[in-house]
Amino acid sequence: MPADRGQGPTISEVAAEAGVGRATAARTLGGYGYVSPELRARVLAAAEKLGYRANALARSMSTGVSHTLGVIVADIGNPFFAGLLRGISDTARARGFDVIVLSTYENLQQEIAATNVLIDKRVDGVIVSSAALDRDQVAHIRAAMDRGIPVVLVDRAVAALDLDAVVIDNRDAAREAVEVLIAAGHRRIGFVWGPPVAQPPSTRRELLAAASASLWTDGERLRGYLDALDDAHIPFDPELVMAGPKTEERVVGEVGRMLALPDRVTAVFCTETDGMTGSLRALRKAGLSYPDDVALIGFDDSAWAAVMDPPLTMIAQPVHQLGAKAAEVLLDILGGAEPARTMHTLRSQLIQRASVAAPPE
Amino acid sequence: MPADRGQGPTISEVAAEAGVGRATAARTLGGYGYVSPELRARVLAAAEKLGYRANALARSMSTGVSHTLGVIVADIGNPFFAGLLRGISDTARARGFDVIVLSTYENLQQEIAATNVLIDKRVDGVIVSSAALDRDQVAHIRAAMDRGIPVVLVDRAVAALDLDAVVIDNRDAAREAVEVLIAAGHRRIGFVWGPPVAQPPSTRRELLAAASASLWTDGERLRGYLDALDDAHIPFDPELVMAGPKTEERVVGEVGRMLALPDRVTAVFCTETDGMTGSLRALRKAGLSYPDDVALIGFDDSAWAAVMDPPLTMIAQPVHQLGAKAAEVLLDILGGAEPARTMHTLRSQLIQRASVAAPPE
DNA sequence: CTGTTAGCGCCTTCAA
DNA sequence: TTGAAGGCGCTAACAG
Numbered sequence: 001m002p003a004d005r006g007q008g009p010t011i012s013e014v015a016a017e018a019g020v021g022r023a024t025a026a027r028t029l030g031g032y033g034y035v036s037p038e039l040r041a042r043v044l045a046a047a048e049k050l051g052y053r054a055n056a057l058a059r060s061m062s063t064g065v066s067h068t069l070g071v072i073v074a075d076i077g078n079p080f081f082a083g084l085l086r087g088i089s090d091t092a093r094a095r096g097f098d099v100i101v102l103s104t105y106e107n108l109q110q111e112i113a114a115t116n117v118l119i120d121k122r123v124d125g126v127i128v129s130s131a132a133l134d135r136d137q138v139a140h141i142r143a144a145m146d147r148g149i150p151v152v153l154v155d156r157a158v159a160a161l162d163l164d165a166v167v168i169d170n171r172d173a174a175r176e177a178v179e180v181l182i183a184a185g186h187r188r189i190g191f192v193w194g195p196p197v198a199q200p201p202s203t204r205r206e207l208l209a210a211a212s213a214s215l216w217t218d219g220e221r222l223r224g225y226l227d228a229l230d231d232a233h234i235p236f237d238p239e240l241v242m243a244g245p246k247t248e249e250r251v252v253g254e255v256g257r258m259l260a261l262p263d264r265v266t267a268v269f270c271t272e273t274d275g276m277t278g279s280l281r282a283l284r285k286a287g288l289s290y291p292d293d294v295a296l297i298g299f300d301d302s303a304w305a306a307v308m309d310p311p312l313t314m315i316a317q318p319v320h321q322l323g324a325k326a327a328e329v330l331l332d333i334l335g336g337a338e339p340a341r342t343m344h345t346l347r348s349q350l351i352q353r354a355s356v357a358a359p360p361e
Numbered sequence: 362m363p364a365d366r367g368q369g370p371t372i373s374e375v376a377a378e379a380g381v382g383r384a385t386a387a388r389t390l391g392g393y394g395y396v397s398p399e400l401r402a403r404v405l406a407a408a409e410k411l412g413y414r415a416n417a418l419a420r421s422m423s424t425g426v427s428h429t430l431g432v433i434v435a436d437i438g439n440p441f442f443a444g445l446l447r448g449i450s451d452t453a454r455a456r457g458f459d460v461i462v463l464s465t466y467e468n469l470q471q472e473i474a475a476t477n478v479l480i481d482k483r484v485d486g487v488i489v490s491s492a493a494l495d496r497d498q499v500a501h502i503r504a505a506m507d508r509g510i511p512v513v514l515v516d517r518a519v520a521a522l523d524l525d526a527v528v529i530d531n532r533d534a535a536r537e538a539v540e541v542l543i544a545a546g547h548r549r550i551g552f553v554w555g556p557p558v559a560q561p562p563s564t565r566r567e568l569l570a571a572a573s574a575s576l577w578t579d580g581e582r583l584r585g586y587l588d589a590l591d592d593a594h595i596p597f598d599p600e601l602v603m604a605g606p607k608t609e610e611r612v613v614g615e616v617g618r619m620l621a622l623p624d625r626v627t628a629v630f631c632t633e634t635d636g637m638t639g640s641l642r643a644l645r646k647a648g649l650s651y652p653d654d655v656a657l658i659g660f661d662d663s664a665w666a667a668v669m670d671p672p673l674t675m676i677a678q679p680v681h682q683l684g685a686k687a688a689e690v691l692l693d694i695l696g697g698a699e700p701a702r703t704m705h706t707l708r709s710q711l712i713q714r715a716s717v718a719a720p721p722e
Numbered sequence: 723c724t725g726t727t728a729g730c731g732c733c734t735t736c737a738a
Numbered sequence: 739t740t741g742a743a744g745g746c747g748c749t750a751a752c753a754g
Binding site for chain 4: 023063
C-alpha cells in the first residue's frame with residue numbers, strides 16, 4: 001500500500017458521493033453510454049464538489065489510446081523547430097490531442113531514448129525530425145512502427161524509411177538562391193554547408209558522396225547549389241564549400257579562408273542561421289562589407305535578418321504550415337486513413353532584401 | 362476487448378517465454394527484488410528476443426510515480442525559454458527523469474489546460490513560468506499543489522503563490538542598464554515595456570500600479586528603470602515609456618513617437634527581444650542611427666545582437682543555469698527535501714558592446 | 723529465491 | 739437505464 005500521495009478523488013469516490021454505481025459515474029464522466037439526466041446531474045455535482053479529474057493513465061490503460069502525439073525535434077533551441085512545433089500543437093489541440101515534445105539536440109542516442117520514452121508512454125503517434133542517416137540508424141523508428149505506432153517524418157526525409165514526410169523544397173530553394181546570386185553577376189559563390197564530414201571533400205564526386213551520407217536536407221541543399229552552378233556552366237570549386245562541424249567559430253574561419261583566396265568569393269550562401277551570423281563576423285573581420293564587397297543569402301528568415309543594415313535576403317520556410325501539415329497527416333492516419341508514404345512538399349519563399357548586389361569591379 | 366493494437370509484449374509473455382513466473386520476470390525487468398542469475402539471464406534473453414519494453418503507464422499506475430517532470434513555458438518560440446528548457450532537460454535526464462513540455466503562448470487558458478494535462482498524466486512535479494497575475498488566476502496551480510504535486514516557478518515569481526521560484530535579478534539588471542546609459546550622459550531614456558495595460562499610464566503612480574498588476578518580471582524591470590532615474594535625479598516622463606501590447610509593429614510606432622518628440626529620446630532601453638528589433642526599425646525609419654543619434658540596450662542576448670553593426674550592448678540571462686536550477690530544486694523536493702518556498706536569484710550579465718555612446722551635441 | 727495473489731483507476735461487456 | 743464483475747500491465751505483499 002503506497003503512502004498517501006494525494007492522487008485526487010477516483011471515480012469510485014465520486015460514485016459514492018453521488019450515491020450511484022461506479023459504472024454510472026464512469027459513463028457520465030467518461031462521456032459515453034446512457035445515463036439519466038438526474039443521475040448525470042448528481043454525478044457531475046459530486047465530481048465538481050470533489051474536484052475530480054480523470055486519471056489519463058488509467059484511461060489509456062483500458063482504452064489503449066492516449067490522445068497524445070509525441071514529437072521529437074532535432075533542436076528545440078532552433079527557432080525553426082520552435083515554429084514547427086507551434087504548428088503541430090495548434091493542429092493537435094484543435095483535434096483534441098495533447099502533444100509531448102522531446103528534443104534530441106541532434107544526437108542520435110537521445111533520439112533513440114526519446115523514441116523509447118514515447119513508446120513507453122504509449123503515445124498514439126509520433127512526428128519526428130530525425131538525425132538518422134542510413135539503414136542501421138533507423139531501428140528505433142522501426143521499433144515504434146512495429147508496435148503499430150504511426151510515424152510521420154517532418155523537415156527531414158529519411159531514405160531508409162518508407163514513411164510520409166512533410167518537407168520543403170530544399171533543393172529548389174537552394175537553387176533559386178544561387179541563381180539570384182548568379183543573375184547578379186557572381187561566379188565565385190561560397191557555400192556554407194552543414195554536415196560534419198570526416199574529411200573535406202576535394203572533388204565533386206566526394207562531395208556528392210558526402211551529400212548522400214548526410215541529412216536529407218543538407219544533401220538537397222547541396223544539390224540545389226550544384227544545379228544552379230551547372231545550369232550557368234560555372235565550374236565547381238571545392239575550395240568554396242565549407243563542410244564539417246558547423247559551429248559559428250568554424251564558419252568564421254572557413255568563410256575567412258574563402259575571403260582570403262586569391263580569386264576570392266564574392267558571394268556567400270548559408271544553409272543555416274548560424275552560418276549567416278558566422279559569415280557576417282568573418283566579413284567584418286576581413287574588413288569587408290555587404291552587399292558591395294560580398295553578396296549574402298541565408299536560410300531561415302527572422303526578425304533580426306530584417307533589421308540588419310542592410311537587411312538580409314533570406315529564404316523563409318513555412319514553419320507553422322510545415323508543423324500543421326505533419327500533424328494533419330498523422331492525425332488522419334490515426335483517424336483511419338491509409339498512410340500515403342509519400343513526400344508532402346511545401347514551398348519556401350526567397351525574401352529579397354538588400355544583401356545582394358553585383359560583384360565588385 | 363479492444364482490437365489488436367500491437368502494444369508489444371507484456372511481462373507475462375516474457376515470463377512464459379522464459380518459463381518463469383511473472384513476478385520473477387517483473388523483478389528482473391523492473392530491477393527490484395532478488396532473482397537468481399540464471400533465471401535473470403533467461404528472462405533478459407526472452408525480453409530481448411520479444412523486444413519487450415515496459416509499459417510506463419501500467420508502471421506508474423501501480424507505483425504512483427511517473428519519473429516525469431512537467432514543464433509549462435510561456436512561449437517555446439522564445440529563445441529564452443528554449444534555453445531554459447535545455448537546462449531543465451539536461452538536469453532531469455541526468456537524474457533519470459523524463460520531461461514533458463507544454464507551451465501556453467502567454468495565454469492563461471492554455472496554461473490552465475496545460476496544468477490539467479500534467480495533472481491527468483500524473484507527472485511527479487511541475488515547473489512553470491506562469492502568466493498568472495493575481496490571486497484569482499492561480500487556481501489551477503493551487504489545484505496541482507492540492508493534489509500533492511510539487512510546483513516550482515521559473516523566470517517569473519507570482520506574488521499570490523508561496524512557492525520556490527528560480528529567477529534572475531530583473532530589477533538590478535534593468536537598473537544597471539539604465540545606469541550605463543545615464544553614465545554616458547543620457548537623460549531622455551525611452552523604455553520599451555511589455556505589459557498590455559488597459560490605458561497608457563500618464564503618471565508615475567499609475568505606472569507603478571500597472572507594474573504591480575503585471576508579470577513579475579515586467580514589474581521588476583520597470584522598478585529598476587525608475588530606480589536608476591531616481592538615483593540620478595532625472596524626472597520621470599510618462600511620454601518615454603511604451604506600454605501596451607508589445608507587437609513589433611507597435612514598438613515601431615511608439616519608439617517613432619518618442620523619437621519625434623520636441624525633446625526627443627537619446628537612448629532606448631528594451632525589455633524584450635522584439636522590443637529591440639522594433640526599435641531598430643523605428644530608428645531606421647526616422648533616419649537615425651546608433652549609437653551616435655540614439656543609444657541602445659536590450660534584454661536577452663543572441664548571436665544576432667553580436668553581429669549587428671555596431672554590435673548591440675545586451676543583458677544576457679543565464680538561461681541554461683536558470684533551467685538547471687529550477688529542475689534541481691524540484692528534483693530535490695521530489696527526493697524528500699522540504700520546499701524552501703523562497704526566491705532563488707541568479708545573476709544576469711550586461712554585455713557591453715558598441716550600441717551606447719554619449720548623446721548628440 | 724520464486725510463484726501466487728491482490729490491487730492501481732478506468733472502461734466495458736453482461737445481466738438485471 | 740443501471741450496477742456488478744472482469745481485465746488493461748505492472749508492482750508489491752505474501753506465502754512457499
